Structure formats: structure tokens, C-alpha cells
Amino acid sequence: MGLKRTATTAVERILTNPLYYGFQHVKAWKHNPGGLYPLKNHEPIVDPTTWKLVNEKIKRGSKERKIYDDKIPLRGVLRCHCGKLLTGAASRGKMGKYYYYYKCSIASAHNNINSEKAHKQLSGALELMSLPEELISSIKEKSEVEMEITLKEHKTLLKQHQIEYEQAGEKLMSIEEKWITNRIQHDTYERWHNELTTKKESLKEQIEKLRHNGDRTFSLLRDQLFYLSDLNYVYTEATTIEKQELIKMVFDDYLYYENGIYRTPYIMEPFVRNELKIREMGYLDYTKKRDNFSIIPSSGAGEIRTLVQSWYCIRFLHV
Ligand SMILES: [Zn+2]
Structure with a gap:
């Protein structure tokens, strides 16, 4: 204020x-x-951890270079409690077998985690965060109603845009005609020409978006939602890049590790379940530090949209 x-x-x-x-x-x-x-x-x-996580996020921008390694898929998404992304490395055991570790490049005392242990803990947490089947069918039902409404709205909007697009085209032609027949000055012509061309282009873009988006999201939701009944399966079956996108989305890039356990101040709303058990099992300590303002709790509409967007991103972001 x-x-x-x-x-x-x-x-x-x-x-x-x-x-x-x-x-x-x-x-x-x-x-x-x-x-x-x-x-x-x-x-x-x-608290210092929140401040550091936020500041790492700001500093990072889009510059971060990434080398993916399927043996250590969390390198590049899992953080140390100091905010730094953990690096990964292999070390050779007595029998010649390689063991992989996640560690902090600032200080090995911060974190030095056996990757097998870390992966088991994460799988355990994801399994318990899976959506129960009743919830999935209720989300499906609700989302079908929501989607129908959205699609109707899109249709109306599409019609409107198409009319405006045609009108802009007609105006553009009339301006050209006026200029050719010397009825307007060149700078007037130019001003109108630019304005109308920009308008036409932006309308065209919106029309294209409206034509494609709705259907795709809807079918994606219908086909993919079922898999969320086993989040660990989704994670395990995903490629390394998909894994990272999933983890980043579900924990909003805040997942970190401290004193032998994963921690996070945020979990995407539908997956906040069994928190106590997940903590008791020593997998993940979820301490909510901020409100999930993007969610509209009353109708569940926000959650559904988030889910659809997640799936959209996971499946198509890396093409
Ligand atoms: Zn550290």
C-alpha cells in the first residue's frame, strides 16, 4: 500500500x-x-532457505547449461538446501561397479547422496502422491463439463474474430484504393495501413490458436488423466527430460534435499496427499510456505486446468 x-x-x-x-x-x-x-x-x-531458493531461481534465468544423464536424472532439478542445483558424479566401488552420487558443489558437507537411495525415496513419495481413482473419475466428469463450456466460448470467440478479420481486410483495401485515387495523403495511408496490418496479423494468430488449442487439451486430458493414478509409473516410464519437467512442475522447481530427506515448500495441489505418511517413511518433508493462489478450490476448475497444462508440457515441451 x-x-x-x-x-x-x-x-x-x-x-x-x-x-x-x-x-x-x-x-x-x-x-x-x-x-x-x-x-x-x-x-x-x-527463512533463509526460501530466500536462497528464490534468488537462485532469479539468478538462473535461462542461461543454465544442461547435460542429461539417465543414471542421474535429478541432476539439474534437485537442489541443495543452500539453493544450488546438485551436481552428479560416479565413483567406482571395489568390485568395479559404479555408484552415482548427487552432491553440492559449494560444500560436500551440504549434501552427498547415494543416487540409489535418493531414487528410492523419490519413487516412494511419488507413489503415495498418486491420485485415487475416484478423484480421477470425478476430475474427468467435471473437466468434461468445463471443457464443453470452454469449447462453446471458443466457438463464439472464433466467429467474432473471423468477422473482425474480414472487416480489417476490407478496410485495408479501401485505404489502398483511397491512396491510389489520391484521396488521402501518404502518411495517413501509412498510418492506417500499419495499424490494420498489425490488427489483421494478431487476429489471425488468435484464430489459429482457438482452432487448435481446445481440442488438443481436451483429448490429452481424457487420454492421459488415468496415468496419474500411479505417479511413480509416470515418472519411471518417462525419459530423463520428461522426468525433469515432471519434477519441476509438481514441485515448482523448489525440490531440495537436506539431512537425508527431500523437502519442498510447494506441491501442486492435486498431489498434496499422504503428506504425513510420506514424511514418516523418510521420503519427503512437505512444509507449505506459500498459498497456492492459482487454484480455485470451490469448483476444482483450477486444478484441472493445471493438470491439463502439466500434461501438455510434459508430453510436448521437448519435441
Ligand atoms: Zn549446498
Whole structure:
């Protein structure tokens, strides 16, 4: 309510300000080295792990280079509690067999996890996060109703756009005619020409989108939803790239590891189930740290859309 910053970086500046987790940048002075130091008499309002995860996410952008290895599929998605993505490596055992590890490049004391153990834990968690069959059929029913409504809306919108598209075309022709017959100045012609061409192009794009999107999402949902009754199967059968997309989506890129257990502040809403058991089994500790604002709990519509989008992404993102 009292925020004075208006620059496009305003939110980023807030998120990257260490004051929020009780630290402060101090400049080097005389013999004292500079760096980040904890503040006295200042209570942090964000815990350090959340702050670091968020800041890793900001820093990363799209620059990150990725080398996929099927033996260590979590390299590139699983994080250390310090926020850094874990790297993976192999080491040779006494019998010549290779063992794979996930570790933190900042300090091996942070994390050094046997990949077999890590994979078993993840499978265990995913299995327990699977959707019960009743939920799947109820989502299917609801989504069919939702989709029908959406498709109807799309049809109406499509008609509207097509009419507007034709009108823009006619106007464009009339402008050209006026210019050819010397009834308007060149700059007037140019202004209208540009405006109408841009409008036509954007309408064409929207028309194309409306023609293709609806049907595809619907059939995808119908065909793929069933598999969510065994999330671990979905994960196991997926390629490494698909695995990473799935994990990133379900945990919104927040999955990390600390003291022998996976942890996350976020799980995609439909998969939040059996949390206590999953923690007791030592697989995953889910401590909710933010509200899932994209979900509309009353109708379930948000969840369904999220699911459809997930599937859409997983199946087609890597083509
Ligand atoms: Zn670390």
C-alpha cells in the first residue's frame, strides 16, 4: 500500500534484498572484508532457505547449461538446501561397479547422496502422491463439463474474430484504393495501413490458436488423466527430460534435499496427499510456505486446468 518504487525491477529488488532474511551487505573497510552479515536486533521475515531458493531461481534465468544423464536424472532439478542445483558424479566401488552420487558443489558437507537411495525415496513419495481413482473419475466428469463450456466460448470467440478479420481486410483495401485515387495523403495511408496490418496479423494468430488449442487439451486430458493414478509409473516410464519437467512442475522447481530427506515448500495441489505418511517413511518433508493462489478450490476448475497444462508440457515441451 505504501510501495513507492515503480520501476520494472521493483519486485525483483524486493526479492533479492537480503534484509528480508536478516542479512545485510557490508562493504569492505580497513582490515574487515565485506560480504553478507547477519543483522543484530532484526527479526527475519523470510527463512533463509526460501530466500536462497528464490534468488537462485532469479539468478538462473535461462542461461543454465544442461547435460542429461539417465543414471542421474535429478541432476539439474534437485537442489541443495543452500539453493544450488546438485551436481552428479560416479565413483567406482571395489568390485568395479559404479555408484552415482548427487552432491553440492559449494560444500560436500551440504549434501552427498547415494543416487540409489535418493531414487528410492523419490519413487516412494511419488507413489503415495498418486491420485485415487475416484478423484480421477470425478476430475474427468467435471473437466468434461468445463471443457464443453470452454469449447462453446471458443466457438463464439472464433466467429467474432473471423468477422473482425474480414472487416480489417476490407478496410485495408479501401485505404489502398483511397491512396491510389489520391484521396488521402501518404502518411495517413501509412498510418492506417500499419495499424490494420498489425490488427489483421494478431487476429489471425488468435484464430489459429482457438482452432487448435481446445481440442488438443481436451483429448490429452481424457487420454492421459488415468496415468496419474500411479505417479511413480509416470515418472519411471518417462525419459530423463520428461522426468525433469515432471519434477519441476509438481514441485515448482523448489525440490531440495537436506539431512537425508527431500523437502519442498510447494506441491501442486492435486498431489498434496499422504503428506504425513510420506514424511514418516523418510521420503519427503512437505512444509507449505506459500498459498497456492492459482487454484480455485470451490469448483476444482483450477486444478484441472493445471493438470491439463502439466500434461501438455510434459508430453510436448521437448519435441
Ligand atoms: Zn549446498
